Amino acid sequence: MSSLQTLSMTATPSAGVPDLSRVPCVDAVGIEERCSRFQTRSIKKESKVAGLKHVLSMIDLTTLEGQDTPGKVRQLCYKAQHLHDALPRIPHVAAVCVYPTLVRVAHKELEGSGIKVASVATAFPSGQASKKVKITDTKFAVSEGADEVDMVISRGEFHRGEYTYVFDEIAEVKQACGAAHLKVILETGELSTLDNVRRASVLAMHAGADFIKTSTGKIEPAATLQVALVMLQAIRDFYYETGRMVGMKPAGGISRAKLALHYLVMLRETLGQQWMTPRWYRFGASRLANDVLMQIVKEQTGRYQSLDYFSKD
Amino acid sequence: MILKTYKLYIGGKFPRTESGRYDILKTSRGAAVANICRGSRKDFREAVVAARSAAEKWGAASAFLRGQILYRMAEMLQGRASQFVQELELQGFTLRAASRNTEASIDRLVYYAGWADKFQQMFSSVNPVSSSHFNFSMCEPTGVVAVLAPGEGGLLGLVSCLAPVIVGGNTCTLLASQSTPLTAITFAEVLHGSDLPAGVVNILTGRRDELLEPFSTHMDVNAIVYCGSDSKERQETRFNAAGNVKRTVCRHLRDWYSPDAQSPYMIADTQEIKTTWHPIDT
Numbered sequence A: 001m002s003s004l005q006t007l008s009m010t011a012t013p014s015a016g017v018p019d020l021s022r023v024p025c026v027d028a029v030g031i032e033e034r035c036s037r038f039q040t041r042s043i044k045k046e047s048k049v050a051g052l053k054h055v056l057s058m059i060d061l062t063t064l065e066g067q068d069t070p071g072k073v074r075q076l077c078y079k080a081q082h083l084h085d086a087l088p089r090i091p092h093v094a095a096v097c098v099y100p101t102l103v104r105v106a107h108k109e110l111e112g113s114g115i116k117v118a119s120v121a122t123a124f125p126s127g128q129a130s131k132k133v134k135i136t137d138t139k140f141a142v143s144e145g146a147d148e149v150d151m152v153i154s155r156g157e158f159h160r161g162e163y164t165y166v167f168d169e170i171a172e173v174k175q176a177c178g179a180a181h182l183k184v185i186l187e188t189g190e191l192s193t194l195d196n197v198r199r200a201s202v203l204a205m206h207a208g209a210d211f212i213k214t215s216t217g218k219i220e221p222a223a224t225l226q227v228a229l230v231m232l233q234a235i236r237d238f239y240y241e242t243g244r245m246v247g248m249k250p251a252g253g254i255s256r257a258k259l260a261l262h263y264l265v266m267l268r269e270t271l272g273q274q275w276m277t278p279r280w281y282r283f284g285a286s287r288l289a290n291d292v293l294m295q296i297v298k299e300q301t302g303r304y305q306s307l308d309y310f311s312k313d
Numbered sequence B: 001m002i003l004k005t006y007k008l009y010i011g012g013k014f015p016r017t018e019s020g021r022y023d024i025l026k027t028s029r030g031a032a033v034a035n036i037c038r039g040s041r042k043d044f045r046e047a048v049v050a051a052r053s054a055a056e057k058w059g060a061a062s063a064f065l066r067g068q069i070l071y072r073m074a075e076m077l078q079g080r081a082s083q084f085v086q087e088l089e090l091q092g093f094t095l096r097a098a099s100r101n102t103e104a105s106i107d108r109l110v111y112y113a114g115w116a117d118k119f120q121q122m123f124s125s126v127n128p129v130s131s132s133h134f135n136f137s138m139c140e141p142t143g144v145v146a147v148l149a150p151g152e153g154g155l156l157g158l159v160s161c162l163a164p165v166i167v168g169g170n171t172c173t174l175l176a177s178q179s180t181p182l183t184a185i186t187f188a189e190v191l192h193g194s195d196l197p198a199g200v201v202n203i204l205t206g207r208r209d210e211l212l213e214p215f216s217t218h219m220d221v222n223a224i225v226y227c228g229s230d231s232k233e234r235q236e237t238r239f240n241a242a243g244n245v246k247r248t249v250c251r252h253l254r255d256w257y258s259p260d261a262q263s264p265y266m267i268a269d270t271q272e273i274k275t276t277w278h279p280i281d282t
Helices: A002-009 A028-038 A045-057 A070-081 A100-110 A131-144 A155-160 A163-177 A194-206 A225-242 A257-270 A288-301 B041-060 B063-079 B081-090 B095-115 B119-123 B154-167 B181-192 B208-217 B231-244 B264-268
Strands: A059-062 A095-098 A116-121 A148-152 A181-185 A211-213 A247-249 A283-285 B004-006 B022-026 B032-037 B125-127 B133-141 B144-148 B171-175 B201-204 B223-227 B247-251 B271-279
Touching: A028 A225, A028 A257, A045 A059, A045 A257, A045 A288, A059 A070, A059 A288, A070 A095, A070 A100, A095 A100, A100 A116, A100 A131, A116 A131, A131 A148, A131 A163, A148 A163, A155 A163, A155 A194, A163 A181, A163 A194, A194 A211, A194 A225, A211 A225, A225 A247, A225 A257, A257 A283, A257 A288, A283 A288, B004 B181, B032 B181, B041 B133, B041 B144, B041 B171, B041 B201, B041 B208, B063 B081, B063 B095, B063 B154, B063 B181, B081 B095, B081 B154, B081 B181, B095 B154, B095 B264, B119 B133, B119 B264, B144 B154, B144 B208, B154 B171, B154 B181, B154 B223, B154 B264, B171 B208, B181 B201, B208 B223, B208 B231, B223 B231, B231 B247
Parallel strands: A059 A095, A059 A283, A095 A116, A116 A148, A148 A181, A181 A211, A211 A247, B004 B032, B144 B171, B144 B223, B171 B201, B223 B247
Antiparallel strands: B022 B032, B125 B133, B133 B271
């Protein structure tokens, strides 16, 4: 860690910082075209139900509000374990995602359930804090029992071209995480172009990210099929280059089951079967779970469902 | 002549049916009049989503405002009366019957516009109770209402079923009569230009035998108004509606011009009575 810190203060780039000028340009028209194709796949009946259950198992059930209380988090943890008790044989969600101060509550509630506790850290959502504060924030979350840490990158520094700074910050947070998994939020809504998304993805992966994540959910636009595809392509090329698998988490604005299935189709057709597990793919969402459940019940009963009959989270 | 395609009215927009299916409406002599969308259960699903998202705001709008908007609908309808007369003729009405039907539809909208801020007083009450409570009951809109418009009655039949539902603060998804779909969709164009918020009224065309099931089974529909006399359909509607205990109203009128065809009780049909117990000092 100390060597990284020293290096970041000098003009020469830290070891391992990728040369972003060599990152391929994104063909925006091609991305649009490809994304529109994913949305035309027709997935019906058994395959749809299987896909929907897959989506459920990949959800990071999220509450990131200033008004969150331990009670709210306990309720969310209960929901995570009992999505809809009237439905037999459905998977539980992958994780519950909360602020660091509420990690302890979630950790206690979820003990032994197989559901992970994820925590945002590093001055979420703006990321405008000193590196020291961010590291402390991360260490606090991990010490409280977080299995996964979702950090935000410093978009301001990225736009200034201070790639080394962003790289070092990610690497240091990764170190602070210890055994916890690190998801790096690029906040693509603030990156302006798909080329920037691609560059930020490459930077984060080289810096040691276990997952790359689209958005905080606090900025519009949040996740879109287009940015997700660019990030998946970056993950694929990184895998070819280094042999290391990196996970992906689209987050924010995915509230419909149908859209989630489009994302799964994209995942399958870009990265393949290997990535089709909660270990490598997550949805960051709060409203998605209920819509997926409604679709599963609809398939079972043939009746269109109402939110009135599903628990609020 | 181009055969006009009459589209659906969902969430303040005029989309084609997602199913891509069309029926051709013909005159009694067999001449093609127009392409009519054969709406599907998925169109209905979209319409219910639109109605649900409009429900909260419309239900909370002041009675006065709802009355104003219904009155505006009547005004807009009057402005296009000649088109409705013409379309009713195409659908088998005589000129005289078509004119009468259109005029009565305008009157009916004005009638219900007037009731907007008055029905509440009729159906609400302060109740005597033998404890120290101030106890009162009042009407609240039921929510999303599915309406199967009457097969006969032309525009008047449709308006007579629609107006009492929305004036009470409900939103609705309506299946137009198979025999008069033209005036139903042209009426949607009137609604579109009359300050009625998007999604409050959604109008589908299509076949009743296909759509009765989703209309009556949908869990997010709070009430269903069935117009017609087919006892098998009525039974199916009641049976399916029990799935989420929908308020079910079955209506059959031979004569939509009769005094019985308009009444504040028709507004009350899709209202819920909420009773409040308010503790007081004795």
